[in-house]
Amino acid sequence: MAPPIAPHTIDLTINGTAHRLDVAPWTTLLDLLREDLKLTGTKKGCDHGQCGACTVLVDGKRVNSCLTLAVMKDGATVTTVEGLARNGQLHPVQEAFIARDAFQCGYCTPGQLCSAVGLMAEGHAHSAEEIRELMSGNLCRCGAYANIVAAVQDALAAQSTQREAAE
Amino acid sequence: MNRFGYTRAGSVAEAIQAFAAHPDARFIAGGTNLVDLMKYDVETPDHLVDITRLPLDQVEDGTDGALRVGALVGNADLAYDRRVQERFPLLASALLAGASPQLRNMATTGGNLLQRTRCHYFYDPATPCNKREPGTGCPAIQGVNRNHAILGTSERCIATHPSDLCVALAALEATVLVTGPNGDRRIPFAEFHRLPDDRPEIDTTLAPGELITAVEIPAADFGAHHTYLKLRDRHSYAFALVSVAAGLAMDGGRIVRARLALGGVAHKPWRDPAAEALLSGQPATDDSFRKAADHLLSGAVPRSGNGFKIALARRAIVRALRQAAAGTPQSQTDKRIQ
Known part of the structure; x- marks a missing residue:
């Protein structure tokens, strides 16, 4: 038997809170969030990077947490669906999902929301067509796509109105 | 996943050294394929060497309009890089x-x-696979092979290479x-990937x-005469059944020089200089x-389930060359094929 492999100590800022954590090299960010930190908003769908249910933001970029080894993200800032609302105020994307009824069973929703927030920060989606293409990493088995596209469109429109007002 | 050790490399030399110190180590960066393969027990490394902190994440201008892309530059960062969008749109499109x-x-x-x-079959350790376990056989040859190769196959393996980026890099003659x-080496792109022959376990x-x-990419002089046409079972987020990267240097209605590479049809991006010379x-x-x-x-060579790829590839090549000649590259957003 090979000697046991020692855990690695890493620092992560998750939804604004600093954590010092001991992780085994094979622990995915998804399992760390769900099992160790009880942040079960992030969902395990396929666990192979094919469905997008596990999407979170790492240093502001949307990634599949199921294919991310936590040990590699030492020092990173992570935002999960639990961290999207600020001071009791839902994120505009969350508001838009409710207004547009952009979900049915809700299982893909945390991933859709984090993905949409990432998409808005990237700034490459403008038309419905571009939203469809750039949200294609998030599958919805209920088929709520039409309303998801509408919700993301609303959130993008609100974002540009806000930007214009700030200028 | 199997149990493995982990080293975060601080320099290239440290990474090379850490790799050599373990009998079955792998380098890891994005991890999108390696971690997935580890979850299926297809890859079972004893040690991972994390290279993400190495200073290899820059896109730099080289000589004569060439672009030097660091190994750690992300696929999205590269696709939206202004220089890539302006000077290497074929590359951006494939990404x-x-x-x-x-x-x-x-x-x-x-x-x-x-x-x-x-x-x-490669992904399923319950089945034989010459690529995963040399000498065990290839069930794809007589089995489910709709996605498999039609060119350059061997009796040991009919797998395809899945990358889109690589098809563009082949057409662009990257290094x-x-x-x-x-020490250091420079490998021409055409010699980087190999055909399966009798050693399909080596990619x-x-x-x-x-x-x-x-990766170094020499200046491309196709102007607007390029396209990346990808045909697949879904409109997005699926591997290619057939893809075509085309670039044409044009003089009016006449082709001066052509570059043509196919994806989804072989163990490597498929190019044939003789076919390009014909143009x-x-x-x-x-x-x-x-x-x-x-x-x-x-x-x-068609197999039981992928014969359609020959006709599909033929039509895709003609369509891609038409798009390139007209200077109307395929949009990766609007999925209609003009």
Whole structure:
């Protein structure tokens, strides 16, 4: 038997809170969030990077947490669906999902929301067509796509109105 | 996943050294393919060497309009890089045709080159596979092979290479820069990936312990005469059944020089300089395009489930050359094929 492999100590800022954590090299960010930190908003769908249910933001970029080894993200800032609302105020994307009824069973929703927030920060989606293409990493088995596209469109429109007002 | 040790490399030399210190180590960067394969027990490394902190994440201008892309430049960062969008739109298009936005945020340039096949049998350790376990056989040859290769196959393996980026890099005649225990090497793109022959377990000509540091892309002079046409079962987020990267240097209605590479049809991006030569000096007509397509596909061998790929590839080549000649590259957003 090979000697046991020692855990690695890493620092992560998750939804604004600093954590010092001991992780085994094979622990995915998804399992760390769900099992160790009880942040079960992030969902395990396929666990192979094919469905997008596990999407979170790492240093502001949307990634599949199921294919991310936590040990590699030492020092990173992570935002999960639990961290999207600020001071009791839902994120505009969350508001838009409710207004547009952009979900049915809700299982893909945390991933859709984090993905949409990432998409808005990237700034490459403008038309419905571009939203469809750039949200294609998030599958919805209920088929709520039409309303998801509408919700993301609303959130993008609100974002540009806000930007214009700030200028 | 199996249990493994972990080293975070602080320098290229440290990475090479850490790799050599373990009998079955792997370098890891984006992890989008390696971690997935580890979850299926297809890859069972005893040690991972994390290279994400190495200073290989820059896109730099080289000499004569060339671009030097660090191995750790992310697929999304590369696709939206202003220089790539302006000077290498074929590359940007191929990148945006691949994977999903999340995966493109994670995946790196070097890692994209080292993707393994998505053959179902390769992914399933319950089945034999010459690529996974040499000498056990290839169930795809008599089995489910709709996604498999039609060109350059062997009796041991009919797997395809899954990358879109690599098809563009083949057409652009990139060079892969590597370093390793025996120093630095430059590998022309056409010689980087290999055909399966009797060693399908070996995907590339990288030596054990060698690390990709950058990809160099020489200036392309196609102007608007390029396209990346990808055909697949879904409109987005699926591997290619057939893809075509085309670039044409044009003089009016006449083709001066052509570059043509196919994806989804072979163990490596498929190029045939003789097919490209057939287009030189020819008028940009369907007749010229068909001759080049027939030549490219002349050695194609259909299997039970993938014979359709030959006709599909032929039509895709003609369509892609038409798009390139007209200067109307395929949009990766509007999925209609003009």
